[in-house]
Amino acid sequence: MTDVFVPFFVDEIPEALRPDGLYVCIPYATAVHLCACGCGNEVVTPLTPVDWRLTFDGRVSLSPSIGNWSFACRSHYWITDERVHWSSGWDDERIERNRARDRQAKAQHFADAAEASESSHRKKLPWWRLRRTKD
Ligand SMILES: [Zn+2]
Structure with missing residues (x-):
């Protein structure tokens, strides 16, 4: 110990x-x-x-x-x-409750991360607009 x-x-x-x-x-x-x-x-x-x-x-x-x-x-x-x-x-019930909360927090975290990266993609201009110029 x-x-x-x-x-x-x-x-x-x-x-x-x-x-x-x-x-x-x-x-x-x-x-x-x-x-x-x-x-x-x-x-x-x-x-x-x-x-x-x-x-x-x-x-x-x-x-x-x-x-x-x-x-x-x-x-x-x-x-x-x-x-x-x-x-x-901790008794078994408390352990299980804590595990469930942990799983939920993880799922939420990765959902938030996926959404954030998706919306940042959406905001991005298409690459071809970078080169569009008026003659
Ligand atoms: Zn040990």
Whole structure:
């Protein structure tokens, strides 16, 4: 079990991870660490507007919390200022509700992104109008 994480800013996630290492990979917008309970499972947290947000103000924080429901340990904790703050276990219903909300947020995010890129295409002038001149 670890109560403190040490951040490593890396270009690629190394093969062997330190049990107290929080590996932040900017090129892949992903952070990876080993479950804080010590079970050895790798926790991958994609950094996107609908997944996790990483803040660095000299110390690293991840939000929202890390809920390892798919691991046998089912550990749940926050990493704030590189420290582990344990959260009480969530019951199955709350986990399912949270997953559903997460799926919905993702679907909305990608729908918004698709719409935004479509409308920006629509606003674009056809290429041939760029060259139209009056003689
Ligand atoms: Zn664990």
